[in-house]
Amino acid sequence: PYRFAGSLEELRAGAKTVGYPCVVKPIMSSSGHGQSVVRSADTIDAAWVEAQEGRRAHDEGDVSRVIVEALAPLDYELTVLTVSSSAGIVTCAPIGQRQESGDYRESWQPASFTQDVLAQAQRIACTAVEGLVAKAKASGEKGWGVFGVELFVLTDGSVLFNEVSPRPHDTGMVTMASQRLSEFALHARAILGLPLTQEHVALSIPDGAVAASHAIVIQGDGEAEFRNVATALSQPGTDLRIFAKPEVHGHRRMAVALAIGTDEADARAKAENVAESLEIDIA
Ligand SMILES: Nc1ncnc2c1ncn2[C@@H]1O[C@H](COP(=O)(O)OP(=O)(O)O)[C@@H](O)[C@H]1O
Ligand SMILES: [Mg+2]
The missing domain is CATH 3.30.1490.20 (ATP-grasp fold, A domain)
Incomplete structure (x- = not known):
């Protein structure tokens, strides 16, 4: 309700x-x-x-x-990145995520789910984006781009629509490791009018492998300086993106660690390890 x-x-x-x-x-x-x-x-x-x-x-x-x-009885949360382009609407593999104080901390793709949850998630994501695209078209726009559809999977296995971002999604940063075309590349192509099909949004990691992202949230007051990057990235299959954000005042997400693992636990542990190994000074 x-x-x-x-x-x-x-x-x-x-x-x-x-x-x-x-x-x-x-x-x-x-x-x-x-x-x-x-x-x-x-x-x-x-x-x-x-x-x-x-x-x-x-x-x-x-x-x-x-x-x-x-207040919904959540089992877990999913994001379905849904791409609207000149070739129609397609969905990326579902992304699992962990939220803390209303904010994303970790995401992984593909998330494990039952066939039933997958079918419900894809149907809801497509319905939401079709509705927005129809509205955009009715006002003379194209409605092209990446949409991040957030879903709640409840303890009874049912799936609810939560909200949608009309742009790439924070939990979708994992696609920088998991897909040949990241959510940012897909968004750029879509708004430029290029066609995107199910093949374009496919995972590029080996079958059975999982990719993960770990948000690096910094607390303090001033400019952040990242040290120990060499050690943090010494593990194969890991990567780091430091955002072009000049300063932090209070709490701010300033970077994201990425990893590819043999399964969800392995990928999440690797990404967390990158984040934990960094030394960050605020000056
Ligand atoms: N109705 C709800 N029941 C349970 N948890 C919720 C509910 N609404 C929001 N949350 C929790 O808060 C998080 C942030 O809410 P959301 O609606 O996605 O707003 P935001 O735009 O800040 O992401 C959700 O991902 C979920 O963990
Ligand atoms: Mg949200």
Whole structure:
């Protein structure tokens, strides 16, 4: 159950319908900013304030709206990168992920899942993107690009749509290791009008292998300097991307470690090891 709300009054009424515990989120946000879990009616007003202060884009039309939805019993989360191009819509292999405080920390691809979950995930991803592309076309646009469709797999095995990024997705950074065309290459090709088929979005790692990404979140105040890179990358099958972000003030994702492993556990451990081996100074 969920309701959209454009005012505190609507939020109070929506929460009542949805029930507690519920999650209040700005409709346009990222990395968990402005979100809160509300356990009873006496903290719903605080959730409205939190959403207004944390939301993205304070100057773009109707973005003060929030969604209030039931706190879902998650088993795990998936991202299905879905590519809309001049050749139609195709999906990448599902990406598994671990979130912490509303923010992505690790992702891996392909995620292991049952055939049933895979079928539900692909159907929901295609339906969401087809809908957005139809809207784009109705207003004279192409609707081309990579979309990151986030899905919740619940403890009972059912799959729910969570949200969609109309652009490459943070958990999709794993494609820099797992696919010949990363999500960024796919996005560039798509918006340039080049055709992308299921072959273009295929994995390029050996059969049975898994790739992983590990976000490097830095805390401090100032410019980050990365040391010990040689040791961190001494393990075969690993890689590192340091973002062109000048400074950190508080918490900021500043780099990502990538690895290819024999299975999910191996890939995740390798990527984590790269991240842990780095020495980062803030000056
Ligand atoms: N209704 C919900 N039930 C359970 N967990 C949720 C719910 N909504 C969000 N979350 C958790 O918070 C994370 C961030 O929420 P999300 O809607 O994806 O916002 P963001 O735009 O910040 O990524 C999700 O990946 C999930 O772990
Ligand atoms: Mg999200």
